[in-house]
Amino acid sequence: MVETMATETESGFAKLGLDSRLVERLTGLGYEEPTPIQREAIPPLIEGHDLIGRAATGTGKTAAFSLPILHSLARSTARTKPTSLILVPTRELAMQVAESVAKYGQPLGVRVLPIYGGAPMDQQIRALDRGIDVVVATPGRALDHMRRTTLKLDAVTVVVLDEADEMLDMGFAEDIEAILSATPTERQTALFSATMAPRIKAIAVKHLKNATEIHVTRDPVPAGELPKVRQTAYVVQRQYKLAALGRVLDAEAPAAALIFCKTRSEVDELTEALAGRGYRPEALHGGMAQDARDRVMRLFRAGQANLLVATDVAARGLDVEHLTHVVNFSLPLGIENYVHRIGRVGRAGREGVAITVAEPREQGALRAIERHTGQRIEYGQVPTAATLREKRLERTKVAIRETVAAGELDAFRAMFGSLVGELDPTDVALAALKLAHRARGGDIDDGPDIPVVTAPPRGERSPRDLPPPRRGAFRGPGPRLARIFISAGREAGIMPRDLVGAIANEAGLPGREIHSIEITERFSLVDVPEDAAEHVIESLNGVRLRGRRVSARRDRQG
Template sequence: MENIKFNDLALSDSVLKAIDDMGFEEPSQIQAEAIPVVLEGNDMIGQAQTGTGKTLAFGAPIISKISDEEKTNAIDALILTPTRELAIQITDELNRLARYAKTRILPVYGGQSIDRQIKSIKRGVNIIVGTPGRIKDHINRRTIKLDSIKFLVLDEADEMLDMGFIDDIESIIKSSNNDRQTMLFSATMPAPIKKLASKYMRNEVKHIAIVKNSLTVDKIKQYYFEVKNKDKFETLCRIIDADEPESTIIFCKTKRGVDELVESMQVRGYNVEGMHGDMNQNQRINTLKKFKENTLDFLVATDVAARGIDVHDISHVINYDIPQDIESYVHRIGRTGRANKEGIAYSLVTPKEYVMLKQIEKFTKSKIKRKDIPTVDDIFETKYNNMLEKIKQNIEKNDFKKYVPFVEKLDDEYNLVDISAALMQMLFEKEISFDYTENSIGVDSNVRLFINVGRKDKINVKKLLEFIDKVSGIEGNEIGDIDILDKFTFIDVPERLTDVIIRNVRGKKLNGRKVNVEVANSNK
């Protein structure tokens, strides 16, 4: 499947245009293998991990096949997914794919007004993305009819199984027409999922299995910085100024992103060039030559352009944009830590991308540690120590004598300490490219959560932190103050983690008691 482009996959012009806008240069493995199968009309089982680009794998061909058809109020496609968060995420990506197509997409899940959903469905919807419980509710109310759908997608089938949705899924499938095209995506294939597939999918079903990449991280230290979108560029500058990396590849998701970042960095004096698919071969060769010869400090690239780069002395890889799939992350950070040398991989993560980060950790079996965005004080300390070391080396060389008369003239008028400090300031300002106005950025606000367990339930701080880590993957160092009272507990957590903790902790058992967690109100 090497070097396949989206243009090779017989997708509609409107979908290809949307994919180009999204900045994807090449399909991931699951996309390259699944799209032709879906376009041919076959039922399909896609065995692939979360974060491999599955939504585009089924969304692009479905939208391509229905976008040019005459629209009716009948539903063309139903996509079942285990959680409302995933339903929203899939809907967002499908809307981006359908940007130039006449396709109406609606998320349907619990916790949202069912009357509002009914009104939207009556106005006419082509694709519904929903959770099993709410879809079944609509079927019982006869507000969703599946007797003429063309596509049925079961996404994260094993997750829906684990959450107890198997009976709802069977009921929904039985409500749909027999000549539909069915696609099932699952990271694993437990017996109930195999039984479901054999019972409700056609005999000529195509099975696509994507082997999970293994990742060796012994020599790669992985960190992430949580950033707001508006602070991404300043955060990058702070990281570079504080770390002073020797040879760095910075990854962007799109070609446009590469061009914009390179321009911004060059304006601020960084020694940087870019590489992406729109550059001709000579440009790429020349840029890569400079990078290999260490006449270029920073190379900004897309995933495709970076393929084939064989440089052994890369100290840092920085994910300015989180990639669209886990496989790309593996390839990116593998650029550093070569030849038995240690490497550092940094990722700039917005709150919305935090879930993807946890998926990367889970499927690569590695730990990505949170790191605070450097303050101006941190940068000053780095620059000061480096300048001090250079001054000491220069003094030891003893080849500065011709400048002594100039300093002696100043000594008649000013204190030598003041002269040295002024010179240090000039050097420091020359070293800093970004005009920092605040000492620190990206400080996260905390949310106070109420949990219905306390000392009477025989819990302590250690047990509570271990419980939260086990069910949600949030480590103790992410949690703030904890107040354990007799019957309940208050914990302070970063705002970005609130939904993750509530979703994963609620309903689980701790010391035999079913846990409820919610945002604490002012009366608690």
């Protein structure tokens, strides 16, 4: 493989060799300069080379592989079958990538279709029958269509594996092999992954030919302008977590916040509680129908909902530009997941905020995060009722000033004159302020103050001086395991990849954290870390495996 490193090269999309219509479209969309991975990936992909791109979320990799595909389509004449296949791990990412491809390719009339589980199969079949240029698919649904012969890959010239490490963690290795084997051997293949684990390298060696390898993390910015994420933890006893979150949100007043929970039931309960505090929250988790998930994302992206309460799996692949805050109402199962969560804010030089509401027993996990990232997590004090009252009054003052500055008050002069004719003018103004303050939620009863939990002293060493934890875990060496009983086995056609995929997709537990698997005729047993067991059980209950709804519990013999 030929390896190149991203460096500052010629600027401007026009100098990358792209079709002029694409360059004009990008200019119209406001894109001026390519990111490092776009500068390095687009030219070799246009030339037809295979490519491996190591890139994190937010580096612009979607455009890096989409634009060369569109450039190739701009030069083709007969377009009757799909010529490009993009494989992604989740339905949300499939929709997001398909939307981007359609947006960039609008002047070319490119036909793009996302296919994923949870959406009606017949609608996807009709779209495929009408003719599609680019298919963006999750591996499982792509295989379903291949078995029905509704997705034909014999004309495919380009295959992209996006978020390859995530797909493998979710148990899609065999599906990917089957799909790649069904495409022409002379195709062009591009693989994008945040990590380059041995499994990824094995796929690259088997399916890519003399690939160019690029490693890019983030678009470099001048010193002093680096993306910032202010990380703060509020440590409270478990029974005060919801009240603490409400107060912190009231104090922060986020324009758009993504709040992470561990389970579907926690998402639903927290969404209901936040709505009771006057917020406009929406829930997002795997138990929702696809049309409901689509509606939620439309509301959030349009700013009609300011809080999105989600599980890790449901939020995977989401990229919302106006996001200002990420909140960990529940800490994730691994440090990498924490890093991935907070990486959604603080981009392009903007300051983002990452908030964690933790229990005292989770302070060790916070220390592990600090060691892993080399960054401090500041411990904050939950705002008191008095502090919140002051903040709300200040916001009302700001709103009044802005309203006066905006003008258009003449329609109310007659009313004001009538009132001051019978009441004291000061009382009239105070009553108006009271109504405005109440309309903004300023009269919420916050109840008694929340007991303070004092964080233990950290000493003088910086996080960089501390020994790093074991990769991917908060717990120490040799994690305790729990055995989970799942009510389906060989008679239902269950295979290890079904169990790994279900646990990774529904519970968000990476495949590397799943230990031994035993499949009997009528049930299966899976070993998972003890601290993830209850979450896995709740996530799997009611899920369908091979068309059968299963139940999960702790193994009574384990």
